[in-house]
Amino acid sequence: MPSLDSIVRHQTALGREEVGLLHRLVADWQLLADLAFGDLVLWVLDAEAKGYWAAAQIRPTTGATTLADDVVGTFVPAVHAPDLVRAAANPHLSTEVDEVEVDGERVSVRYVPVRRRQRLVGLVEHRSSVGALRRPSRLEDAYLEAAGTLEAMLTAGTFPAESDSELAGSLRVGDGMVRLDERGTVTYASPNAVSAYRRLGVTGSLVGTELAALTQGLVGPRRTDSAPLTMLGGRTPDEGEVEGPGATLLVRVVPLSRGGDHDGALVLLRDVTELRVRERELLSKDATIREIHHRVKNNLQTVAALLRLQARRMDSPQARTALVEAEQRVGSIALVHETLSQSFDETVAFDDVADQLLRSVLEVATADGLHVEGHRIGSFGQVSAEVATPLALVLTEIVQNAGEHAFSGRTSGRVTVAVNRIRNRLRLRVSDDGAGLPDDFDPRSSLGLSIVATLVESELGGRLTFDSRPGAGTTVSIELSL
Template sequence: MRFQTALSPADTAWLLALVADWQMIADLAFSDLVLWVEDVEARGTWAAAQIRPTTGPTTLLEDVVGSFVPTGRHPAVESALAGRAPVGGVPDALGRAVHAVPVRRAGRIIAVVERRREDPGTRSAGALESAYLEVADELFEMIRRGEFPGDTHRSELADSLRVGDGFVRTDPAGVVRFASPNALSAYRRLGLVGDLVGARLPDVTAGLLSRRTQAHGSPGLLAGGEGTEGELENATATLRIRVIAVRIRGESHGSLILLRDVTELRSRERELLSKDATIREIHHRVKNNLQTVAALLRLQGRRLSNPEARHALDEAVRRVGSIALVHETLSHSAGDAVDFDDIADRLLRTVLDVAGDGTVRAERVGSFGSLPGEVATPLAMVLTELIQNAAEHAFVDGRPGHIGVAANRIRDRVKVRVSDDGVGLPADFSAESSLGLSIVSTLVQTELGGSLAFESRGSGGTTVSIALDVPAARAG
């Protein structure tokens, strides 16, 4: 429409709103629908959109969107575009009935909906099919008069309801003229005894909701008037509904109501919310317990006179703190994944506390992305050990220095480089030479299934490279 027609943005928005709702119309009409728009140079018509019914066979085995039909070869569509009487029931070359319905907006015809359906032959329509076709004809009449789709806002709820889920037709007073079997089953789940046909739907719904103390939703949604949508819920069931007011020439012809029983879906959602809240609470309590352990270790360390023993307890406090940090972040996350960039930045800030005199700077470049908790916890401990080790041993005699953490995330592959510009590695370096580096090696290779490499740069300084995979199923 943008490149092949002269339609205005408002016209285009109207047609987009129509197309957003026409799966419902196709299902009610048991017909394929094709939206035709006139070429900007009036050389013919373009197929802008197409939909097939889910309630019957299709007449269009191939997609026709983007097809161009020159003037003179599409008489039914051209007649409707010209404003002549809608053409209906004209058989095509294969004997299928073709109807052309003009799409009117603000008094102008801006497009044509072609309705194609297999010839039902002599078969008589049942009650359900007749009710569907009656509403379809009314909606097509509203389209022809510029009364549908209208300018009302549509939420995502409208796209989740289908004609086959549940269909109710009411008259202008709200009395049910027809209810499909699925709609009746949904109301029985809500507590209905008896039939819906002949009953005033708002009254019936109000009675079903008022019988339960846990009632939500307003039966006024079903009272007709402007189209609306929402949910009706009591202690036994939850129904999702959409009401479409049928108005022709400004007069009410009742309402079309689509509904679905979503009781099981809402029950599962509540279970998931409960489990999510429980998991968050567990992470919160684990964090609190770890902080308690760290506090006890600090108290014990203050009572020790042996510097080596006190230093060992300080390192234990730091390791416990890095694990607690991950659990604290998980307790605020929507799922079992955390934004690891925030954790890395908080770990780096501890370097300044360790250096003490403000001579060591630390920064992060790149992004880790979102990591699952089972990866974040050991990786946080690894970074803590490497940062602490660099801060304590890379810079001698109080010289200033820089520690950097570079992260590179490509899909499910994470590469990390922890670098400093200090004195470099000693000649007799071994990853097993200290408890901290032994912990790093074990966590990277065993817990994370990654690789680890130490490099002493010729210009001074050390780089530790880590590479690991984050399985797609666990990645955030």
């Protein structure tokens, strides 16, 4: 189905501002369709004035549709559309209604001109079932009266408003509607609106009350979005939340006018109390999880500090080395928890972790007089917490092993961490330009490499390989699914 943009760009002579008006209309015309209990079709004049294109359509959520099939993209020659031609020639809102029979059902059809600065921009066809409104209720009367006012504003160029509404596509009249007169007094409130205000604290009838003053009294000194309270008089379009002791309402105010005079407003509202409660619970849980990660990080850093103090007191070089390596392992885990404590979800931007590990591990692992540069190529992206901790340990062990053993007898070296990630598949290569692996190399003889093999193959479900060229360095490759 073609889009509104493609139709107006290729089939009409409308200007940028006129197209902008049509976009605002289509963004907000669910309100009109629901109030009018009918389907709406937007017709625009062909660039050569030979006919009309159906550029958009919307079905009501308050009643049955009269359009079984989509009509967007349909072209109707002018000679076959006398009603459209007649409505386009009428500078005022037409009240003429034609009745047609569709699949055995009588359907009323009328056209509402869409104008900007006296120029016709398009026509809105309104279609509704005749039988659906034979005995209108008070709710239907209120809806239809508001729809008539919006249609008059559409022809006068005052609807939709120039400013975009963030709630136009989410708040519906069925959620709750209040009709205000020109003084801001409630003349009608739908059952859902009454129920919402009951939760807010209203005990009597809404009809006859001044909504802005009533709402301010219900909310009282509680912290709330002030804009809806000040605009509930109905003269300025606005939207926001009203929070009271017992409920939270999402509110949108649509000012109405007739003949250039203020004619009250429509107030659309929805009770979002349960939604806000769940959001606060989630925020509380997120804060708790972040606090847990923060405390785990602090505890691990304490353990690392104790290992460091113990290492300084050791006379045996082997024991001192073992404690330093253990400190590095604990520090790697602490770094992951520190990152998680600053995040709102359980994923880690692992590039930062890898860069910090690369710097700190090489600084500790290299001997005096040896300078080893560390570089990362490629990006890890976001990694889940379950993968981040073992992956950090793996990277620590491999880099530490390279720093300690690859550059014996040298004053400089280089370690490169190359990452290639395609969707959930990760390939990691840690390379050095050192002496290479000895002929009798056995990864099981090293505690660090044994840890790497166990983490990669058992915990991460990946594959670990070693590639070495004498005098040209070693590459450790890891492939795993995230």
